[in-house]
Amino acid sequence: MKKLVLFIILFLIGLPSVLAQQGQIVISGRISDKESQKGVPFALIYVKNSRICTQSNIEGYYCLKVPNTYRQASVVFSSFGYRSDTIDVNKLKARPNIKLTPGGIELRAVVASAFTP
Numbered sequence: 193m194k195k196l197v198l199f200i201i202l203f204l205i206g207l208p209s210v211l212a213q214q215g216q217i218v219i220s221g222r223i224s225d226k227e228s229q230k231g232v233p234f235a236l237i238y239v240k241n242s243r244i245c246t247q248s249n250i251e252g253y254y255c256l257k258v259p260n261t262y263r264q265a266s267v268v269f270s271s272f273g274y275r276s277d278t279i280d281v282n283k284l285k286a287r288p289n290i291k292l293t294p295g296g297i298e299l300r301a302v303v304a305s306a307f308t309p
Contacts, residue, residue, distance in 0.1 A: 215259055215260050216257050216258060216259050216260060217257070217258045217259075217260065217263060217281065217285065218255065218256070218257050218258075219255070219256045219257075219258065219267075219281070219284055219285060219288050220253070220254065220255045220256075220288060221253070221254060221284075221288025221289045221290065222248075222251075222252045222253050222254070222288075222289050222290075223235045223237075223248050223252045223254060223269055223271070223289075223290045223291075223292060224252055224289070224290070224291055224292070225274075225291070225292065225294060226291040226292060226293045226294070227293075227294060230252075231248070231250075231251040231252020231253070232248060232252045232271050232274065232292055233248060233249070233250045233251070233252060234247055234248060234249075234250070234271070235247065235248040235252065235254070235269060235270065235271035235274075235292070236268075236269075236270050236271065237254050237256055237267060237268070237269055238267070238268055239256075239258060239262050239265050239266070239267055239268075239281070240265055240266045240267070240268055240278070241265070242262060242265065244256070244257075244258060244259070244262065258281055262281065263281050263282065264280075264281070264282075265280075265281055266278050266279065266280055266281070267279055267280075267281055267284055269290050269292060271292060273294060273295075274292040274293060274294055274295065275292065275293045275294075275295045276292075277290060277292055277293075
């Protein structure tokens with residue numbers, strides 16, 4: 193009887209995690225610089241129009257868990273000093289390694305001066 197109760201408790205504890213894994217797509221890959229091939233650290237990866245996001249590690253590797261309800265959505269990859277790239281979730285599963293092109297927004301010069309009143 194004790195074994196049955198223990199089995200039921202363990203089953204109920206493990207069931208939500210098993211169900212959660214079945215309803216999502218897990219995409220793992222690497223974000224690298226298109227010119228130098230070095231990993232892009234701390235790049236932002238997010239699903240458009242959602243709160244689903246992650247960040248690459250210091251070597252550019254990432255893991256994104258996307259619920260099945262967003263399998264038709266687009267994923268955006270961005271980082272300071274690089275142009276953003278947007279890819280559909282279905283295409284990203286086949287090609288999870290992303291190469292970002294260096295570039296950015298050019299800012300106008302700012303002049304700071306001090307004066308004594």
